[in-house]
Amino acid sequence: MTDDKDVLRDVWFGRIPTCFTLYQDEITEREAEPYYLLLPRVSYLTLVTDKVKKHFQKVMRQEDISEMWFEYEGTPLKWHYPIGLLFDLLASSSALPWNITVHFKSFPEKDLLHCPSKDAVEAHFMSCVKEADALKHKSQVINEMQKKDHKQLWMGLQNDRFDQFWAINRKLMEYPAEENGFRYIPFKIYQTTTERPFIQKLFRPLTADGQLHTLGDLLKEVCPSAIAPEDGEKKNQVMIHGIEPMLETPLQWLSEHLSYPDNFLHISVVPQPTD
Numbered sequence: 001m002t003d004d005k006d007v008l009r010d011v012w013f014g015r016i017p018t019c020f021t022l023y024q025d026e027i028t029e030r031e032a033e034p035y036y037l038l039l040p041r042v043s044y045l046t047l048v049t050d051k052v053k054k055h056f057q058k059v060m061r062q063e064d065i066s067e068m069w070f071e072y073e074g075t076p077l078k079w080h081y082p083i084g085l086l087f088d089l090l091a092s093s094s095a096l097p098w099n100i101t102v103h104f105k106s107f108p109e110k111d112l113l114h115c116p117s118k119d120a121v122e123a124h125f126m127s128c129v130k131e132a133d134a135l136k137h138k139s140q141v142i143n144e145m146q147k148k149d150h151k152q153l154w155m156g157l158q159n160d161r162f163d164q165f166w167a168i169n170r171k172l173m174e175y176p177a178e179e180n181g182f183r184y185i186p187f188k189i190y191q192t193t194t195e196r197p198f199i200q201k202l203f204r205p206l207t208a209d210g211q212l213h214t215l216g217d218l219l220k221e222v223c224p225s226a227i228a229p230e231d232g233e234k235k236n237q238v239m240i241h242g243i244e245p246m247l248e249t250p251l252q253w254l255s256e257h258l259s260y261p262d263n264f265l266h267i268s269v270v271p272q273p274t275d
Contacts, residue, residue: 007257011241012162014041016087017097020052020070026104028059036097040160041084041241042261044125045070045077046115047158056102065104069112072100076111080124085266088239089190093273122154125262129153132186132263133172135202136255141172157261165261172263173256181205181212181252187265189223199223205252215254216247226269239268 015038022032035055039048053068070077077086077100091098107114115121129150133142142150149168156165175182185205188198201222205213219226219238227247228234237244240258251265259265 004257008166009162011258012040012042012165014084014241015039016041016083019097019099020049020055020102021099022056022059023101023103026056026060026102029061030059032056032059039083039098041082041087043083043157043160044079044081044121045083045086046079046121047118048083052102056104060104067104067107067114069103069107070100071103072098076108078112079115079121080113082260082262082266084241084260085190085268088242088268089192089270092237092239092242092268092270118158122158125154125157126150128262128264129172132259135184135186136172136182136263137175138183141174145171153261169261169263180210182255185213185218185251185255185265186259186263187218187251187255187267189219189226189267189269191223191226191269193271203251205250205255212250212252214247215245215249215251218251219247223269234272236269237272239270240265 018037018039020035020037022028022034026032033055035052037048037052039045049068049070057065069079072086072090075090077090081089087098130139130142133139145168152164153168155161156163156168182205184202187203188200190198199222203213203218203222207213215238216227226236226238228236238247240254245254245258255265
């Protein structure tokens with residue numbers, strides 16, 4: 001892969017200032033102060049909120065505590081979506097800190113998966129990495145790795161260790177020189193304006209005659225509503241990691257540098273702020 005290591009670092013160390021507040025109907029023995037945290041964009045809520053849980057449980061009785069879950073402005077937050085994706089999709093136009101409400105009761109069974117332990121997060125994460133490698137390399141790279149390499153990927157993410165993670169992830173981002181890119185680009189496109197959770201299709205990084213496909217090419221084919229007509233006003237923002245990449249950016253470069261640790265490009269299409 002092309003070595004823009006600074007980009008990889010900037011993506012990895014992206015943080016979202018967040019204020020966690022206990023839901024007003026939760027029963028407490030004394031007032032629950034809000035809890036502030038810098039959330040890593042590339043991680044998952046259930047991996048990085050142990051301190052939040054401890055903070056609020058101090059003011060609650062044991063019998064009033066069941067599985068912790070989060071919501072933002074009435075929308076339950078899916079723990080299996082990366083934090084940066086949740087923010088870009090739901091809160092990118094709001095002021096910081098991001099205000100998240102914490103619940104210990106009334107788990108929304110219809111909206112959220114249960115997360116009994118960090119093993120569930122690991123299983124979800126590894127299945128995404130394997131799916132991405134099936135698209136990129138017909139699973140050859142991930143299958144040639146040893147169990148300890150898979151563990152190192154996971155521990156690197158869990159413990160926020162950039163070098164530990166990238167020592168292994170680097171191999172998942174390589175491809176034979178003669179191929180000029182991956183077999184297919186692992187991506188998911190999310191919109192708040194549709195019921196469909198995300199769009200995912202097979203899309204190659206190169207055209208039939210060997211030209212690089214761009215982000216704009218991908219959107220034109222699989223999500224044309226995201227792009228403003230040439231003579232029309234811009235109605236949407238297309239965001240990855242909180243930035244709007246230029247539509248001329250090659251998809252192969254984006255896949256190597258702006259993928260989340262699960263090896264997918266998580267692309268949010270959100271309405272253009274009207275302020």
